[in-house]
Amino acid sequence: MVAANPAGIAAAVAAAKSGAKVIVLEESAHVGGIIAAGLTNADIRKHGAVGGLYNEFKRRIVEHYTTTYGANSRQVKVCKNGTMMEPHIAEKVFRDMLVAEKNITLLQRQRVVSARVKHDAGERNAIPGKRIDGAAPKEFGPKVKLASITAEDLSNPGTQTEFRAAVFIDCTYEGDIAALAGVPYRVGRESRTTFGEPHAGHIYVRFKDYNPLPGSTGAADDGIQAFCFRFHLTKDKSNSVPVEKPSSFDRHDYQHILSQIAEGKITRFTQVIQLYEMPNSKFEVNSDHPHQDTGVPAESLDLAEENWRWPEAGPTEREHIFNRYWSHNEGLVWLLQNDPAVPLSIRNEASQWGFPKDEFTDHRHRPHHIYVRQGRRIWGEYTLTENDARPVFETGLPARFADGIAVTEFEFDSHAVRKYDPAFPMLRPGYFFIAHDPFQLPYRIMVPKCVDGLLVPVACSASHVGYQTLRMEPVFMALGEASGIAATASLDEKTEVRGVNVSAVRKEIINRGGVILFENTALKPEDL
Structure with missing residues (x-):
């Protein structure tokens, strides 16, 4: 096994x-x-x-x-x-x-x-x-x-x-x-014609809508769906460690979120990521999809395309992808807590959160597995x-x-x-x-x-x-x-x-x- x-x-x-x-x-x-x-x-x-x-x-x-x-x-x-x-x-x-x-x-x-x-x-x-x-x-x-x-x-x-x-x-x-x-x-992805699947191949579909939009060719490609980390956050200051700015932080990664913030479309931290309550004041985090009525958030924790090599990659390449994804995911939370272009109300809301001190204790309180x-x-x-x-x-x-x-x-x-x-x-x-x-x-x-x-x-x-x-x-x-x-x-x-x-x-x-x-x-x- x-x-x-x-x-x-x-x-x-x-x-x-x-x-x-x-x-x-x-x-x-x-x-x-x-x-x-x-x-x-x-x-x-x-x-x-x-x-x-x-x-x-x-x-x-x-x-x-x-x-x-x-x-x-x-x-x-x-x-x-x-x-x-x-x-x-x-x-x-x-x-x-x-x-x-x-x-x-x-x-x-x-x-x-x-x-x-x-x-x-x-x-x-x-x-x-x-x-x-x-x-x-x-x-x-x-x-x-x-x-x-x-x-x-x-x-x-x-x-x-x-x-x-x-x-x-x-x-x-x-x-x-x-x-x-x-x-x-x-x-x-297989093409739409390979198995006759309506949603196969290159496709554009809105959230909870089943109808492929114009531009959906159904063509095959090497794409797999995006990964992210499913880390936990807490507001319990007695059991938290702070989010840090990753050494490879790249502000350009979040250009579309920053644009939606500047346009006033994003006004809350919880519009960017999903939070699910767990026992003992912890919340699981997941990437969010653009909502069909607002298009918010344009981006979240999912980092598409950069994981396409993962399935066939060796240990060294997977470690590189792992680190890139973590830098992106922690970087997003840090951005919303610290970037001066983010309104103070969002920064204050985001800054309440930290990583639970009693989770992933052998891995700097960060997850040891990425969500493949x-x-x-x-x-x-x-x-x-x-x-x-x-x-x-x-x-x-x-x-x-x-x-x-x-x-x-x-x-x-x-x-x-x-x-x-x-x-x-x-x-x-x-x-x-x-x-x-x-x-x-x-x-x-x-x-x-x-x-x-x-x-x-x-x-x-x-x-x-x-x-x-x-x-x-x-x-x-x-x-x-x-x-x-x-x-x-x-x-x-x-x-x-x-x-x-x-x-x-x-x-x-x-x-x-x-x-x-x-x-x-x-x-x-x-x-x-």
Whole structure:
């Protein structure tokens, strides 16, 4: 198992509960991925659409706040049944879930650097997977079986360990292990014609409007949606450290915000970023979209285009992108607190906020993970697209899959792909937000072309548009749990994971409180 993010934790716990012995390799010194790094406002609308280990996580969050502060406390109320929490509490709960399973061994600061595969002639070093954008080729090439991966101990550079297993699960946000093992993958946006998706390719759409505007060519490109940090802020002076001016601060980054301030369109700090209340006087921060009635804010924390290289980048380049994004994000808050062109009323409002002193204590109270909203997407045995949400004529509901093992219910939600264009003042290029009924995710999206012995529940098989509904952490946990159950079932059945009895996997998911079908709600006006 690679990556101790929510999907990886769910996969490990699910496999361990089935009796398998599990090794979890994590590159950082933390567990919990982006949730433990600040994404503590759960991206889920219909809470009955995800169950299983995600529900256990929520229960443990509520239990923590109840035990620590009392059942009638403000903390319990604000945590909203376990869907809102402090980052360090999220990490604690995730770590507790791993520790509770005696069959799990967690190894941190381990970076996977190579892989070996079995083939008809024996065993060899894996040939990295090819990037194949656009429509699927007629042939993907011969199959191999992932035999081992080798990881370097980042705490002892130069020390490497080979890990052999019957089944591997790649839970990295970027699909790094799949690519190392030889799985073909895609990055960027398909054209509108590739899969016949209305919102594919180069597109301009206003907030909560489904109609592409003139200039939307639908052409393919290398674009992925913008990243940002999901850091936390507090007004509690006894538990805060100040925002600092980054050494690489570039005022030009915020030219459009400064223009909207000068025009009087922005008059409050909270018009530039979104704030969500968490327990203990903390607020999670997110980038905001231009509102359809004002076009404010033109820019926010999302930094489009500068992350396009991230999915295929090596560690050094990713570190450079990470630092650039943090400089931009902290720089925006600093600007609103200090720049003389910002009205005093906004500066005073912004200056009330600082970083919580008790969060990210080993990282200067700044997040240790950036929000990778999408990385590689493997070519799997099924490709999920926008069309999978279309209602079937006979039922009026999306189609069911015979191998459906989870449900996705969040909107097709893509943040900007390209930087703000003043020629389109009410939107950001590449953004869309398309509501749909909940629909099933087939097991096949986790099963890669060409490589056996591997499941990929995060960087799974989908078009750019299709990925934007399933990229939410509760869904990743559901897919991770399904992959852990399937991996163990393949061992019991003595078969490859691509040939596992999915019916039995589905039954086991249900036995554990998971959800594989959710059709008891239709779109409501407030969903649109």
